[in-house]
Amino acid sequence: MSAVVLEGFSVQRTWALDVVNDFFIAGASFGAFLCASLYLVFGLKNYKNIALFSMIISFVCLCAIPFNLIDDLKQPSRVFEIFLNGWGNLSTSAMKIGIILLITYPILLILLAYKHINNKNTKKLGIITLIVSFCIPLYTGYILGTSVGVSFWNTPVLPLLFAANGGVGGVGICALVLFVYSKIINYKINLFIFIRLASALIVCDLLLRLFWFSFMLGFNKEIKELYQYVFMARFYEIFILEFCLIFIILINLFTRLKNNQFFLLLAFLSMIIYSFSFKFNVVFAGNSMPKIMSGFLTYTPKILGSDSLGSVFGNWLICISLFCLLVSILEKQIKGELSE
Amino acid sequence: MNRRVFITTTLASSSYAFSLKNNGIDKKDKRYIGDRKKRYAMLIDLRKCIGCQACTAACINENQVPHEQFRTFVTEYELSKSDEVFKAFLPELCNHCENPPCVSVCPTGATFKREDGIVLVDNEICWGCSYCVNACPYDKRFINKNTKVADKCTFCVHLIDNNELPACVQTCVGRARIFGDLNDSSSEISQILKDYPTSVLKQNFGTKPQVFYINLDNELNEINPNHKMFQDISKEFDLALEEEWRIK
Numbered sequence: 371m372s373a374v375v376l377e378g379f380s381v382q383r384t385w386a387l388d389v390v391n392d393f394f395i396a397g398a399s400f401g402a403f404l405c406a407s408l409y410l411v412f413g414l415k416n417y418k419n420i421a422l423f424s425m426i427i428s429f430v431c432l433c434a435i436p437f438n439l440i441d442d443l444k445q446p447s448r449v450f451e452i453f454l455n456g457w458g459n460l461s462t463s464a465m466k467i468g469i470i471l472l473i474t475y476p477i478l479l480i481l482l483a484y485k486h487i488n489n490k491n492t493k494k495l496g497i498i499t500l501i502v503s504f505c506i507p508l509y510t511g512y513i514l515g516t517s518v519g520v521s522f523w524n525t526p527v528l529p530l531l532f533a534a535n536g537g538v539g540g541v542g543i544c545a546l547v548l549f550v551y552s553k554i555i556n557y558k559i560n561l562f563i564f565i566r567l568a569s570a571l572i573v574c575d576l577l578l579r580l581f582w583f584s585f586m587l588g589f590n591k592e593i594k595e596l597y598q599y600v601f602m603a604r605f606y607e608i609f610i611l612e613f614c615l616i617f618i619i620l621i622n623l624f625t626r627l628k629n630n631q632f633f634l635l636l637a638f639l640s641m642i643i644y645s646f647s648f649k650f651n652v653v654f655a656g657n658s659m660p661k662i663m664s665g666f667l668t669y670t671p672k673i674l675g676s677d678s679l680g681s682v683f684g685n686w687l688i689c690i691s692l693f694c695l696l697v698s699i700l701e702k703q704i705k706g707e708l709s710e
Numbered sequence: 711m712n713r714r715v716f717i718t719t720t721l722a723s724s725s726y727a728f729s730l731k732n733n734g735i736d737k738k739d740k741r742y743i744g745d746r747k748k749r750y751a752m753l754i755d756l757r758k759c760i761g762c763q764a765c766t767a768a769c770i771n772e773n774q775v776p777h778e779q780f781r782t783f784v785t786e787y788e789l790s791k792s793d794e795v796f797k798a799f800l801p802e803l804c805n806h807c808e809n810p811p812c813v814s815v816c817p818t819g820a821t822f823k824r825e826d827g828i829v830l831v832d833n834e835i836c837w838g839c840s841y842c843v844n845a846c847p848y849d850k851r852f853i854n855k856n857t858k859v860a861d862k863c864t865f866c867v868h869l870i871d872n873n874e875l876p877a878c879v880q881t882c883v884g885r886a887r888i889f890g891d892l893n894d895s896s897s898e899i900s901q902i903l904k905d906y907p908t909s910v911l912k913q914n915f916g917t918k919p920q921v922f923y924i925n926l927d928n929e930l931n932e933i934n935p936n937h938k939m940f941q942d943i944s945k946e947f948d949l950a951l952e953e954e955w956r957i958k
Contacts, residue, residue, distance in 0.1 A: 374788040382779075382852045384840035444838025444858040448818075451837050456819030465817035465841055518811040518915055519847040661849040662802070662911065 383657045383667060385442070388677045391685055392438035393649045397507040397536010399431035401645075402544045403479070403500065404537055405567065410486065410496035416563050419710045420548065422703060425483050427544045428503065430693045432476055434685050441681045464512035471509055475502045487703050507536035514656065521593050522600065522656040527582045532649075534575040539645025541568045546638040547693065557708050561634060565622050568641050572616055575648075599666065600655045607651050615640040615647075741871070742832075744824030749892040749920075750865060751827070752879070753899050753908065754801050756925040758886035761786050761799035765878035765887065772866060772877035776855040781863040782878055800926075801887070803878070804829065804850040804863035805911065805919030812842035812851060821860065827920055828867055833859045847915045865889070892920075 406424035409417040417424075440446045452469055460466050478499040485492050511529030518524055545564035552559045586597055601608065622628045622637040658667045672678035697704060761784050769775060769782045782803035789798055806829045813821050813829060820836035823829045831842075836859035843851045843860060854861035866876035874880075879889045890899035902908075908922040 375785060381849045382843065384843055384853055439839075442839070444840070444853050445836065448835070448837040451818045451820070451835050455835050456817050459814060459816055459819055462814035463817045463841070464815070465839065469817070513841070516811075516815060517841075517844045518917070519845050519849070661847055 381661070381667075383669075384444075385653060385657060386669065386677050387671060387679065387682050388438045388442040390646070390650050390653045391682045392435055392442070393507075393510040393532065393653070394536070394539055394646045395431045395434050395438065395685075395689075396510045397532055397645060397649070398540035398543050399428045399435070399475075399536075400503045400507045400533060401537040401540015401542070401571070402428035402431060403503040403540070405541060405544050405564070407496055407500045407503075408567070410482065410492045411500055416560070419559070419708050420544070420563075422483065422486060422700070422707050423548055423551075424544050425479060425486070426693065426696050426700065426704070427547060428540070429476060429479050429483075430689050430696065431540070431543070432472070432479070432506070433692055434689045435472060437685050437688055438681075441676055441685075462516075464509050464516055468506075468509040468513070471502060471505050475499070475506060478502055487700075504533060507533040510536075514652065517656075519661050520656040520659060522596060522659055523652070525582060525586070527578055527585075528652075531575065531578045531582065534571050534578055535645050535648045537571040538568050538575060538641050541571065542638050542641025542645065546635070546642065549635060549638060551697070552708070555705065555708075557705075559708060561638075562622075562628055564641075565619060565628065565634075565637055568619060569623050572619065572644075576616075596659055599659075603658075603666070604651055604655055607647055611647055612644055615644040619644075741867075742822065742824065742830075744826035744828055744867075744871075746825045747893060748826040750806070750870065751890070751892050751899060751920040751922065752803070752806075752865070752876075753888040753902055753922045753924065755886045755888070755902075756799065756801075756923055758884040759784065759799045759801055760884050760886075761797070762883060764881045764883055765801060768877040768881035769863070769866075772869075773864070774856075775861075779852055779855060779861075781850075781861070802848070802850065802911075803921060804846075805848055805917065805921045806863075806865065808918035808920060809916060811845040811847065811915075811917060815841045815845045817841065828865050828870070829862075830864055830867060831860050831862060833857050833861070836860050847912055847917065848919075 402424045404424075405417060406421040406428065408414045409421045440449055443449065452466070456463065456466060478495065482492055482495050482499050485495060508529040511532030514520075514523035515525060515528040541564050545561055545568075548559060548564075549561055552561075583597070586593060618633075618640040619637050622633055627633040654669055658669065660666060672680075674680040763784055766780060766783050769780070773781060775781055782801065784799050784801045787798045787800065789796055806827055808827070810821075810823055810829050813823050816822075817839065818835050818837055820832045821829065821842050822832070833854075838853055838859045840853060840860070843853065846862075851860055851862045853859065866874075866878075869876060875889055876887075879887045888899050888902060890897040892900055892903075894900060902924075903922060906924050908924055909926045910919040910922055911926070912919075
């Protein structure tokens with residue numbers, strides 16, 4: 371049977387670039403702290419000199435998250451409503467849980483950094499901070515995972531996937547910023563450790579994706595068709611781009627090119643793009659799918675205004691300026707640690 | 711403000727914030743609670759719908775729905791099976807689900823379900839995050855262009871609370887829409903639901919919609935909106951589409 375819609379109405383899609391950027395930065399915040407926790411919690415000496423620097427990156431990313439969220443709101447002046455109302459939905463609304471995490475995490479991070487700078491024992495506080503940090507990308511995945519209306523998102527594996535994938539982005543940002551910073555202050559730092567960590571996270575990410583897609587293929591015909599569409603429509607982004615980026619990272623891991631500064635830089639950029647691209651694909655593939663009305667949608671980004679390329683760019687500028695501010699305050703401690 | 715007042719105020723506001731309460735609903739305001747004895751639902755008899763869009767127009771007029779946005783709409787299909795070509799109409803609106811996914815995800819508690827089953831949005835609390843718009847499996851929520859908050863069909867709650875029928879039901883020329891109380895076994899809707907086989911949209915989501923259809927179990931239910939061959943002529947010429955999102 372064939373069907374033609376003669377008269378229908380336009381469905382509305384509201385989540386776009388701001389949400390993608392928010393999910394990416396949330397994951398990056400976790401990834402950056404993961405680098406620090408390898409020393410602070412697990413005691414790996416290789417990561418000792420980057421612990422404070424990674425915490426700063428994690429803090430900067432975290433501070434940028436609310437700006438994305440507020441920009442995406444259609445009534446941004448009502449932002450305080452989230453503190454005053456809706457606590458009855460605490461257990462079911464991922465956004466509500468996220469608010470608690472976004473308040474708790476920076477406090478823990480500041481306390482941890484203070485203890486670390488003063489050479490105090492950070493293990494217990496580090497474990498608590500790591501758990502809260504891990505929950506940040508989990509809650510972003512949970513936001514999509516609980517959206518019953520979009521079958522592409524409605525999967526319990528998405529929070530874990532966001533954590534693993536976000537970790538790659540966070541490690542990438544940490545490595546890239548440290549790469550640039552080390553050139554400015556003229557220090558030699560072993561950046562290869564970042565590639566090793568990112569590779570481990572990529573393996574977790576790909577395994578989780580394998581579970582996700584293989585489970586989904588067992589579902590009904592309608593969902594299968596959706597997935598086929600996603601793969602066909604986003605073949606370039608999902609397969610070609612993401613796997614090329616993984617290839618670049620692997621080249622750096624297994625060949626002598628790791629000694630080449632250009633390839634190292636390329637690998638760090640690949641990690642960031644890999645993570646951002648995944649979030650972009652998930653959000654946009656889900657949004658482009660029809661729910662009850664017919665037809666797949668395509669997206670054309672806005673240049674300026676709310677939820678536009680300009681707002682994402684502005685958000686990154688906030689990150690950069692906040693990073694510069696923190697580095698200028700903690701310059702002595704950072705340089706002292708990096709030179710160890 | 712001295713230190714003691716500051717600390718007392720901060721503690722008091724924090725304890726209020728974490729009191730797990732939803733403003734309005736907990737105030738026991740009738741507008742939030744509704745009529746506890748009733749359970750409202752709508753029945754749409756597809757055999758009687760002629761696709762005149764009188765319900766759409768009545769809804770727009772009654773609720774001042776912005777231009778090119780709809781709380782209810784009658785989708786018109788042209789279906790063909792072997793040599794047979796025929797038209798079908800599907801009136802759609804918020805299903806006021808018994809398990810509404812839009813309510814549980816709302817971070818501000820602006821979306822809530824009254825005890826009479828009507829799902830509403832408090833447009834003074836909603837901050838327009840669109841979480842509910844994404845959570846709704848029926849695509850029946852939108853961000854109102856004028857109020858900039860989530861909007862949807864309310865079953866014309868302001869009329870119901872004054873013992874009137876929703877505007878779409880009042881205006882339906884074929885009497886295809888029937889509205890009433892499911893708790894009242896003598897009501898027209900209860901009688902028809904007892905006598906006729908009915909179905910709901912997307913039953914597999916487990917949301918238990920409270921908008922029932924007679925004669926939905928025909929060719930309309932076989933349509934898969936995800937199918938790439940499904941042609942949507944209306945949208946190809948639809949100027950109402952959002953700037954950012956367009957039909958392929």
